[in-house]
Amino acid sequence: MMTYTKRDVVRRVAEAMDEPMIKVEPWVDSVIDSLRSIMLSADTECRIEIRDFGVLEVKETKAKPKARNPKTNEVIYVPAHRKTHFKPSKLLKEFLRQPLEDVKKK
Structure with missing residues (x-):
């Protein structure tokens, strides 16, 4: 990679x-x-839109009162927090959806 x-x-x-x-x-x-x-x-959420590239977002996640630690099986509380998300533009999406053989020929 x-x-x-x-x-x-x-x-x-x-x-x-x-x-x-x-x-x-x-x-x-x-x-x-x-x-x-x-x-x-960003207070809790924001959206940055860059034309022909994509959208960067800060999103709020919900609290999870009954999450489980897979190692110990202990039930834990996960508070609400923020996460980032990227959504590509149509141009990028179309390129990324091409079969790999087509991309390698170019």
């Missing part, structure tokens, strides 16, 4: 903008910091 880092994103943005990586890195950092701060400041 290929793992991409922020540095890879900076490199691609630099190539697309025809700018040096040193100049582009603060821009990428700013975008990531902005997304993070929006998600952290």
Whole structure:
């Protein structure tokens, strides 16, 4: 499995903008910091929609008063908390649903 880092994103943005990586890195950092701060400041839920990419959401989960620890079979209480969710755009969904043989030929 290929793992991409922020540095890879900076490199691609630099190539697309025809700018040096040193100049582009603060821009990428700013975008990531902005997304993070929006998600952290969410009261309980928020939705960040980026056209042709997808939707990032912070959703509230329900409390589970009778969850079970599978190791000890002990009944435990899990309080309500928040979780992140990503929903890809139609463009990404269509690409990801293609059979792998079609993708490898391209």
